[in-house]
Amino acid sequence: MDIDQLNEQIARIEAQVGLDLAGVEQVDALRSLETTVLGKKGSLGVLIGGVKDCPPEQRKAFGQTVNQAKTRVKTLFDSRLGKLQSSVSEAETKAETVFDPTLPGKCKEMGSVHPVTSVQWEIERIFERLGFTVEAGPEMESEYNNFEALNIPATHPARDMQDTFWLDNGKVLRTHTSPVQFRAMKKFGAPLRIIAPGRCFRYETIDASHENTFHQVEGLMIDRDISIPNLIAMSRMLLREVMERDVELRVRPGYFPFVEPGIEIDMNCQICGGQGCPTCKQSGWVEILPAGMVHPNVLEAGGVDTEEYTGFAFGLGLTRLAMMKFGIGDIRILNGGDLRAMVSPERLGGPILKDKV
Amino acid sequence: MLISLTWLQDYIEIPPAIDSRELAEKFTVTTAEVEQIERIDISAQGLIAARVISAKELSHSRNLKLVELDVGGGKTVQTVTAAPVIHEGSNVVYAPPGASVASMPKIDRASVADVESCGIILPGEALGIEMAAQEAVFLDETFSSGALLPSDLFDDWIIEVDNKSITHRPDLWGHYGIAREMAAILRVPLKTYPVVPIEDLMTPDLPELPISIGDSSACRRYSGLVVEGVPTKPAPLWMQLRLGHVGMRPISGLVDLTNYIMADLGQPMHAFDASAADQIDVGWAKPDEKFRTLDGMERTLHSDSLMIQCQGKSVAIAGIMGGLESEVSETTVSLLLESANFDPSTIRRTAGKLGMRTDASARFEKSLDPTNTALAIQRFIVLGRDMYPELTCKSRFSDCYPGAVKPTTVSVNPAHVARTIGRNVSLQEANDLLKPLAMDVSAIGDQWSVAVPSFRATNDISIEADVIEELARTIGFGTVQPAMPRVSMRQFEKNGLHELERQSLAYFTTAHSYHEIHGYIWYDANWFRKHDVDPGQCVELKNPAAEGLQYLRRSLMPGLLAATARNRFYFPEICLIETGSVFTRKQSDDNEVRHVGLVRARRGKKAETAVFEELKGAIAGWAWDRFAKQVAYRPAKANKHHPWEHAQRTAELTIDGDSYGTLSVVDASFRRRMDEHLASWAIAWAELDLSKASKLARHNEKLDTIPANPLVELDFSFLVPSASLYEKVVANASGFEHPLLRRLCYVGSYEGDSVGAGQRSITLRALIGEASRTLLDEDAAAFSKEFEKHLVEFGYHIRR
Numbered sequence A: 001m002d003i004d005q006l007n008e009q010i011a012r013i014e015a016q017v018g019l020d021l022a023g024v025e026q027v028d029a030l031r032s033l034e035t036t037v038l039g040k041k042g043s044l045g046v047l048i049g050g051v052k053d054c055p056p057e058q059r060k061a062f063g064q065t066v067n068q069a070k071t072r073v074k075t076l077f078d079s080r081l082g083k084l085q086s087s088v089s090e091a092e093t094k095a096e097t098v099f100d101p102t103l104p105g106k107c108k109e110m111g112s113v114h115p116v117t118s119v120q121w122e123i124e125r126i127f128e129r130l131g132f133t134v135e136a137g138p139e140m141e142s143e144y145n146n147f148e149a150l151n152i153p154a155t156h157p158a159r160d161m162q163d164t165f166w167l168d169n170g171k172v173l174r175t176h177t178s179p180v181q182f183r184a185m186k187k188f189g190a191p192l193r194i195i196a197p198g199r200c201f202r203y204e205t206i207d208a209s210h211e212n213t214f215h216q217v218e219g220l221m222i223d224r225d226i227s228i229p230n231l232i233a234m235s236r237m238l239l240r241e242v243m244e245r246d247v248e249l250r251v252r253p254g255y256f257p258f259v260e261p262g263i264e265i266d267m268n269c270q271i272c273g274g275q276g277c278p279t280c281k282q283s284g285w286v287e288i289l290p291a292g293m294v295h296p297n298v299l300e301a302g303g304v305d306t307e308e309y310t311g312f313a314f315g316l317g318l319t320r321l322a323m324m325k326f327g328i329g330d331i332r333i334l335n336g337g338d339l340r341a342m343v344s345p346e347r348l349g350g351p352i353l354k355d356k357v
Numbered sequence B: 001m002l003i004s005l006t007w008l009q010d011y012i013e014i015p016p017a018i019d020s021r022e023l024a025e026k027f028t029v030t031t032a033e034v035e036q037i038e039r040i041d042i043s044a045q046g047l048i049a050a051r052v053i054s055a056k057e058l059s060h061s062r063n064l065k066l067v068e069l070d071v072g073g074g075k076t077v078q079t080v081t082a083a084p085v086i087h088e089g090s091n092v093v094y095a096p097p098g099a100s101v102a103s104m105p106k107i108d109r110a111s112v113a114d115v116e117s118c119g120i121i122l123p124g125e126a127l128g129i130e131m132a133a134q135e136a137v138f139l140d141e142t143f144s145s146g147a148l149l150p151s152d153l154f155d156d157w158i159i160e161v162d163n164k165s166i167t168h169r170p171d172l173w174g175h176y177g178i179a180r181e182m183a184a185i186l187r188v189p190l191k192t193y194p195v196v197p198i199e200d201l202m203t204p205d206l207p208e209l210p211i212s213i214g215d216s217s218a219c220r221r222y223s224g225l226v227v228e229g230v231p232t233k234p235a236p237l238w239m240q241l242r243l244g245h246v247g248m249r250p251i252s253g254l255v256d257l258t259n260y261i262m263a264d265l266g267q268p269m270h271a272f273d274a275s276a277a278d279q280i281d282v283g284w285a286k287p288d289e290k291f292r293t294l295d296g297m298e299r300t301l302h303s304d305s306l307m308i309q310c311q312g313k314s315v316a317i318a319g320i321m322g323g324l325e326s327e328v329s330e331t332t333v334s335l336l337l338e339s340a341n342f343d344p345s346t347i348r349r350t351a352g353k354l355g356m357r358t359d360a361s362a363r364f365e366k367s368l369d370p371t372n373t374a375l376a377i378q379r380f381i382v383l384g385r386d387m388y389p390e391l392t393c394k395s396r397f398s399d400c401y402p403g404a405v406k407p408t409t410v411s412v413n414p415a416h417v418a419r420t421i422g423r424n425v426s427l428q429e430a431n432d433l434l435k436p437l438a439m440d441v442s443a444i445g446d447q448w449s450v451a452v453p454s455f456r457a458t459n460d461i462s463i464e465a466d467v468i469e470e471l472a473r474t475i476g477f478g479t480v481q482p483a484m485p486r487v488s489m490r491q492f493e494k495n496g497l498h499e500l501e502r503q504s505l506a507y508f509t510t511a512h513s514y515h516e517i518h519g520y521i522w523y524d525a526n527w528f529r530k531h532d533v534d535p536g537q538c539v540e541l542k543n544p545a546a547e548g549l550q551y552l553r554r555s556l557m558p559g560l561l562a563a564t565a566r567n568r569f570y571f572p573e574i575c576l577i578e579t580g581s582v583f584t585r586k587q588s589d590d591n592e593v594r595h596v597g598l599v600r601a602r603r604g605k606k607a608e609t610a611v612f613e614e615l616k617g618a619i620a621g622w623a624w625d626r627f628a629k630q631v632a633y634r635p636a637k638a639n640k641h642h643p644w645e646h647a648q649r650t651a652e653l654t655i656d657g658d659s660y661g662t663l664s665v666v667d668a669s670f671r672r673r674m675d676e677h678l679a680s681w682a683i684a685w686a687e688l689d690l691s692k693a694s695k696l697a698r699h700n701e702k703l704d705t706i707p708a709n710p711l712v713e714l715d716f717s718f719l720v721p722s723a724s725l726y727e728k729v730v731a732n733a734s735g736f737e738h739p740l741l742r743r744l745c746y747v748g749s750y751e752g753d754s755v756g757a758g759q760r761s762i763t764l765r766a767l768i769g770e771a772s773r774t775l776l777d778e779d780a781a782a783f784s785k786e787f788e789k790h791l792v793e794f795g796y797h798i799r800r
Ligand SMILES: [Zn+2]
Pocket: A269, A270, A271, A272, A273, A274, A275, A276, A277, A278, A279, A280, A281, A282, A284, A285
């Protein structure tokens, strides 16, 4: 076969394809027609396959011609396919209802962590970014770790402030997360940076604002020159991160046996902005962060050299913080297990359209 | 504690530019929290003293009396009063027509109970004094009938200091100590405490009062004085008003005077009738000794109750309350004044055991300064002479002081001060700050020596950190420039348990829509009793929050199931998760471990297989997600203490052959007993041991490489007897070896109508292939034939 014969054959094939394509109305029919032309055994496919059998001097010219033909034929198929497809989708669209992009999507119910856990994780992430490690400590604690190791001897008036649950195995339910300070000092030594979130227990009558089971997060930082300015800077950082806005602090003396100096950090009331309201007892300040420099007796009990190291500690009421952040008015909800009060309605169902609850 | 600003002004001058709220704020940020500040504004106009000429019951009304008053200038008036006690001859505060106070702006003539009543005898409450309803205020002879009572006498500002914030400051339990702090804060001078010199009370010609202290660790000091010439009469009006404004009810001149000194100096005092107590022994009560206290109550004492005794007879419970028999009365001629210092823990213990917390015991518990016992008596004489012109001493100032405190000095390293406060403090500055607090700082080499006054030495300042606190607070925490810490880098060993707990919660709540709850860590014994189940050996609370809440939980499930019941009306499906501690009576450290509990409940009894499978699937996903390990479930025996474990359908979760928890469905009868509405629910639950799982090493998760030639998927469904466990069936199937077999997987199982009773259909998927070539249909057919032959050998029937 010479090149002219080839061109003639190609012209015939193209003409036939044009005719056949005009009669094709289904995508499937178009696909099978495509195979009879471009497939290995198809009319044009055979020619493409034959190129390799040409004498070497003709191979290049034949190859070019055949490939150009293939491209043209493919274009014919593609354009017909495009027309068929658009008419198909038009028909489908017409058959369906009107497309409403504003309709909500569908999703299975969302799960949820407890409000306290949510705030706890937030605080853990803040401190993990600062190189703190998270320690837990047991809820059933020895009397020594809960009191003596924290500079609260049996005769100390502060034991009056701690209404303790006593156990028949000689232990107590920890009244604060502070025993973790002692445990962490024993475990890691200095320098030390930990936070310790967890459950605490006080013998107390339960009402809307008092619980016998609640969560705290303890912070402890021990290093060579830890100072009161450090404590205040870290407290400011913590409260700003948690409240997600700048806060004003009032720092004043506070008394806790395991710190010296002991301080109380108040935050400007987020409800009235400091003007005075029932929440802040008209003072404009809310007690948020009892803290202080770790008492030398506590450092010594933990085996830390007080000549070389100083440290600060703070205890944040996680439960109270969660109530503030989630707008929970009754503390009993938190241990009550009623999902209606603990999970936002958006998690439990579809979009809320009007909310007057 | 309540503090009167008028009272403070006896000792300091408050600059007029500083208003009371500002003062309170300064006190809060420097010393202790002011909880509240309240203005007492009586706006008294025209109140006068009046003498009661006669008082008689108004016959037609029980509560009212008709009183004739001498209002001065020879005039008398009649008025009706509801005051419970009115003595003829006593002086009262009277508001004539036209007079007024804030709570009674219009005082006039009126007809009360058909009787003409002119003006009123003013009740104490109208003057800001907490007294019994309608009780009149009685006056001493300072004001004669008709004398106008100065209106500025009644007004005051009252500061309420949070008691908890001064438990470590015995010196702040009286106005003088507060005044000292205020003087330091305001940088104004503090007046010397007005007392008679002690030498004046040491007159050698008067007898010594015999005092002995049996146990000097329980009583550090006992000072006493016998006086005469203290007749029964009211305290001066100013004293009654001050006491009333700080919450102490005026009672009588003598009681008010000792109470006044307690609120002034912080030192409690007691007065005995010297005819019943003329010598003092401080000793322990006899076991089960009976003793009648001032309030008329009979108390049963303990052998560790500290007592004041006179010749073997108890006359007071030390530091808590006096006895009825030695109480001062109208017939008392001479008084024995007690001013003592007791060991705080002794008083705390006794007060606790007897259930008697008094103003006095609350102060002794703070560890008072023993120096004050003498000061209080010296002060008593100053105030007493004003009140009782006939007051005379009948004994010397007598003192037993076995536990004399030595002057305290604290050594302070100025470098440590700078390190903690964040800046240098010079010796000069330290003295400027601490001198007003009566502390003296001197340099010895490169150290400071700080002399601590006696009133700060008990239970307060004893070490360097205490002095640093004094410096930091007087410099002002508010002036501290915050600075982020400089740290030493170090790596902490990973807390695997905490991380696993956090990741497990995140996994189940996001991947499987569980909701986290928190429960109490104790069981409700009533719940167990209802099911007639013994909760097993639990750690018990000695003081449970309520009856039946004494057992610490050994499982999370009772709490989770109770929460399931609580939510049953509001949701058709309830998925709950809790992580928390469970407790056993072991002595070892593993007597508290962390568990995760899961409940998957759905309305509709038929859902049981579905919820159980979904729960198992979620757990398998958890194990893969956390450890890249596959789980296996084995049949397990139900725990008799755990009624939620189904007798036949309980399984244990194993990973690498070790058990990590239990799971099951809750049987129908237990569901019904728990809550009848749950009878028509399906409930699956699991409880896993996170403490144990946290020790599992995590595998590396290996990924597939894409095969050069595609693998062919072949599914095989076959019937096995229902009684054959999956574990056994897949072990048998997996025994098949074939050169083309690349992977064998479980697809699913089915029991139901189409497979016939007693049978279960299991579907496995084989992936076959060869690296060097594409498989032909013949290869697949040959493989299928051989694998089916293998399955048939175990008696499994191939489904087509
Ligand atoms: Zn407010």
